[in-house]
Each structure stands twice: as C-alpha cells, then as structure tokens.
Amino acid sequence: MFFLKKILASLILPPLGPLLLAFAGIWLAGRRPRAGRILAALACGLLLLLSEPWLADRLMDAIEDLAPITPAQLSAVQAIVILGGGSYHQAPEYGGDDTVGKATLERLRYGARLARQSGLPVLVTGGAPFGGRPEADAMQETLEREFQVAVLWTETQSRDTAENATLSAPLLQAAGVTRIALVTHAFHMARAKGLFEGAGFEVTPAPTAFSGRGRSALESILPSTDALSQSYWALHETLGRMAAR
Numbered sequence: 001m002f003f004l005k006k007i008l009a010s011l012i013l014p015p016l017g018p019l020l021l022a023f024a025g026i027w028l029a030g031r032r033p034r035a036g037r038i039l040a041a042l043a044c045g046l047l048l049l050l051s052e053p054w055l056a057d058r059l060m061d062a063i064e065d066l067a068p069i070t071p072a073q074l075s076a077v078q079a080i081v082i083l084g085g086g087s088y089h090q091a092p093e094y095g096g097d098d099t100v101g102k103a104t105l106e107r108l109r110y111g112a113r114l115a116r117q118s119g120l121p122v123l124v125t126g127g128a129p130f131g132g133r134p135e136a137d138a139m140q141e142t143l144e145r146e147f148q149v150a151v152l153w154t155e156t157q158s159r160d161t162a163e164n165a166t167l168s169a170p171l172l173q174a175a176g177v178t179r180i181a182l183v184t185h186a187f188h189m190a191r192a193k194g195l196f197e198g199a200g201f202e203v204t205p206a207p208t209a210f211s212g213r214g215r216s217a218l219e220s221i222l223p224s225t226d227a228l229s230q231s232y233w234a235l236h237e238t239l240g241r242m243a244a245r
Contacts, residue, residue: 002129002159009239014232018047050231051223057212059234063241064186066193069206074118077204078177079152082111083164083184083192084126084135098133100142103185103209108139110208111183112147120181121152125168129159161192161240165199178202186210187233191240 010016022043029036049055085103090096100108104126115122122143126135134156143149153171158164172180179202184192186207193203211230 005160009236012239013235014047014050014228018043018050021046047228048223051225051228052221053212053215053224053227053230054220056227056230056234057215057220060187060211060230063190063234063237064207064210066186066189066205066207068208069114069181069204071117073204074114074120074181074206077120077179077181079121079123079172079175079180080111080114080118080206081123081125081168081172081180081182081196082107082139083161083182083188084124084139085185087128087132087135087138089132098138100135100138104135104139105142106209107183107185108142108147110206112143112149114181114183114206115149122149123153123155123168123172124151125155125158125164127156127158127163161188162195164192165195165201168196169199169201173200180204181206183208185233187237191237191244194244 025040086101088101124136124139136156140151189207
C-alpha cells in the first residue's frame, strides 16, 4: 500500500502529472488535432503556473494553518516528537554514509531548540522505506553530535506519517507519555497532528519551516523549481488530507 500511494502520487502531481497530460495531448493531436493541441497547451500552462512563486505561496498559505508553539504550551507537554523528512543517501562528504536530508535537518534544528528551552525528552521517528540506514538513527546521531541534544527514544521502522504515529505510540506510552509537542514542517502539521491524535496522544503542534516569507516582487513572479517543489508539497498534503477524511 505504501509503494502504491507513492506511485499514484507521482502520476498525479507535478511535474509528472502535467507532463503525462501534455503527452496525452500530443498523442490525441494525431486523431483530433484541435483537442490535442488544447490539452497539451493546458498541461504546459499548468506546469508553468505551478512554478510561479506567488501561486505556490498561496497554496502553502492555505495549508500552513497552525501557529508556532508558545512557551506556555511547551511547558505543558511531556515529550518532543520529531518526524523524519527524508535522508541524504551515500553522502560523499560524510564518508559515503546515509545522513539526514535537508527537510529533516530543518526539523531537527527546531526540535533541538525546543529541547534546550524545555529540557524535555526527545523521540525521533523514521525508517528506511527505500533501503539504507534508518532515518531515525541518522537523526539521533545528528542531534547528539551536532546539536548536543540527547535522544531518549528512536523509532526506526516507520515508512510514512501514519506509521510514525502508530509505531512511536508504544515507546511513549510505555513511559507514561500522552502529551507531546510534535515537530514537523508547517505544511505537514495538520495531517500529522490528526494521525498522532488518532494514536492516542494529546498533540501540541510545533510547526517549523513556514513557506513563502519575505519574497521580493521580482522573486514572486519569476518561475522557479523551488516554487514547483512548494506546489508539489502543497498539493501532496491536500491529497493526503482528502484521503485521511
């Protein structure tokens, strides 16, 4: 089921979704030229539109709907849970070992800040769905070696956010932890919060890496791969919320 979801998402979402639509238009043009050209043009226009920063920002604004955690909220929880966000495989500058990816590092940085502020214990969660080193092991190493923050629990078997929640639950509940601060990207937080609540936790969101802040007017109108990536994740999360319902 995990791999099926990945394949379906790739077929629907940019860039592959609009490209497949364009190819369909080119194929159709041999039989119905006008309809085929219109379909191909719409697909190319859609890909261009999703690469526009101003649109990517609006898509992200619609799903980054939970505020940062406050000191008062942080003081009321029992543990900090940091979700993995992808690995950097066979990193040459780290001796060819797997280490944390960019998104994971952003989450770890903020999680480390909260841990130092509060003194709360930390759980990291993330497996190795495509092989290699479990993400949580690399997360623990990074937190302890580079941020000097101890990790009390490490969950290494999960493949997605739903499994992050269900497989982390026994570790935390065995220690009597039911109230957590959950650290993940702002666009991902609402769905992650719901999944951890479904696993039996009282969740205080601790979102990080909010998108689309401080762009200049020129940056907002020039298409970019960064904007296309933001559009991808906004649509990906929207599909995930729809599936969860």
